[in-house]
Amino acid sequence: MAQLTASVDIPHFDNMLRARLRALGAEIREALRRSDTETYGELAGRVHDAEEESLADLLTDLNLAEISREVQEVRDIDAAMRRIADHTYGSCIDCGDPIDSARLEAYPTAKRCLACQRGHELKFAPTRPPKL
Ligand SMILES: [Zn+2]
Numbered sequence: 001m002a003q004l005t006a007s008v009d010i011p012h013f014d015n016m017l018r019a020r021l022r023a024l025g026a027e028i029r030e031a032l033r034r035s036d037t038e039t040y041g042e043l044a045g046r047v048h049d050a051e052e053e054s055l056a057d058l059l060t061d062l063n064l065a066e067i068s069r070e071v072q073e074v075r076d077i078d079a080a081m082r083r084i085a086d087h088t089y090g091s092c093i094d095c096g097d098p099i100d101s102a103r104l105e106a107y108p109t110a111k112r113c114l115a116c117q118r119g120h121e122l123k124f125a126p127t128r129p130p131k132l
Helices: 010-034 038-049 052-060 065-085 101-106 114-124
Strands: none
Touching: 010 065
16 A cells, blocks of 8 residues: 655654664664673674664674663664665554654654554553653
C-alpha cells in the first residue's frame, strides 16, 4: 500500500538520525574503551573500523549489558534509516497514517503514531506508561 510521506522533511530527520548514530558510535567506543578487558578492547577496534551503516550489524550479535541501551538505539536508528530508504519513514507501521511531526522531532525513530504506540505498549508492556 502506497503511503504518503511528502509532508515529512526526510533530509531533516535523516540528518538527525545520522548525527545521533555518530554520537552513539562514539559513546559505544568510549564504553568499550573504559572496560579494559581484552575482548572489549578488540571490539572497540572493530567498532572503530566499522562504517556507519554496518555499526548496527556489528553490534547486533553483541550482548553487552553496559551498552545494551545504546545498542538498542543503534538498532532503532538503523531501522528508521531503512524506512527512509523504503519511503515509508514517517508513516505508522500499524495503521499507515502519518506520524505527527512533533512526535518525530522528539523520537525520530518512532515507527508508530501515538495511538498505535499506546495500543502496542498496552498489549506488550502493560505496566509501563506509554512514551510520548
Ligand atoms: Zn498508527
